[in-house]
Amino acid sequence: MKIWIVHDSHFGNGEKLAKTLGTALKKKREVFIDNIKNVSPEKVVSDSPDAIIIGTAARIFMISSASKKWLRKLKNELKKENKTIKYGATFLTHVLDKKVAKTWGKRFHKKLNGLAITNIYSEWISGQVKDKEGPFIDGEQERFEKIGKDLNDWMK
Ligand SMILES: Cc1cc2nc3c(=O)[nH]c(=O)nc-3n(C[C@H](O)[C@H](O)[C@H](O)COP(=O)(O)O)c2cc1C
Numbered sequence: 086m087k088i089w090i091v092h093d094s095h096f097g098n099g100e101k102l103a104k105t106l107g108t109a110l111k112k113k114r115e116v117f118i119d120n121i122k123n124v125s126p127e128k129v130v131s132d133s134p135d136a137i138i139i140g141t142a143a144r145i146f147m148i149s150s151a152s153k154k155w156l157r158k159l160k161n162e163l164k165k166e167n168k169t170i171k172y173g174a175t176f177l178t179h180v181l182d183k184k185v186a187k188t189w190g191k192r193f194h195k196k197l198n199g200l201a202i203t204n205i206y207s208e209w210i211s212g213q214v215k216d217k218e219g220p221f222i223d224g225e226q227e228r229f230e231k232i233g234k235d236l237n238d239w240m241k
């Protein structure tokens with residue numbers, strides 16, 4: 086099984102979350118991780134992954150526009166190539182409380198419904214940072230490891 090994890094990390098926090106999930110999933114699978122600046126939706130689709138995890142960040146009271154654009158291109162590319170991805174999940178890093186960030190996280194996660202993705206993870210994955218440059222608030226790392234294990238069980 087092949088998994089792509091893409092993120093839009095500016096200060097390294099989203100990248101760290103991506104790597105933690107990647108480590109949990111790596112045991113029986115091939116995992117590729119990169120910034121959306123470096124990897125195109127065309128490249129990801131041409132790899133025919135079984136799963137995709139897309140990370141975004143809250144910026145100026147919105148979801149990062151670069152990641153929304155990337156997701157739109159992924160949707161078009163999957164359609165063009167007539168391909169389906171079996172599993173999809175999303176995460177959002179944010180500085181504001183999870184209750185506030187929930188609106189953005191849910192909105193981004195819902196976008197997966199419009200893509201050729203068969204199984205969508207139960208909910209968006211939250212990663213709260215203490216300050217815009219990080220680090221994550223206490224306990225987040227352990228929570229990411231648990232989510233990684235859960236994703237691992239889910240992607241059978
Ligand atoms: C210009 C700017 C605007 C931001 N606006 C928000 C915001 O509206 N809400 C929020 O929760 N976090 C906001 N943040 C914090 C980012 O979510 C945080 O920097 C990011 O999630 C950290 O992840 P990264 O290290 O992967 O970039 C903002 C950060 C920057 C730089």
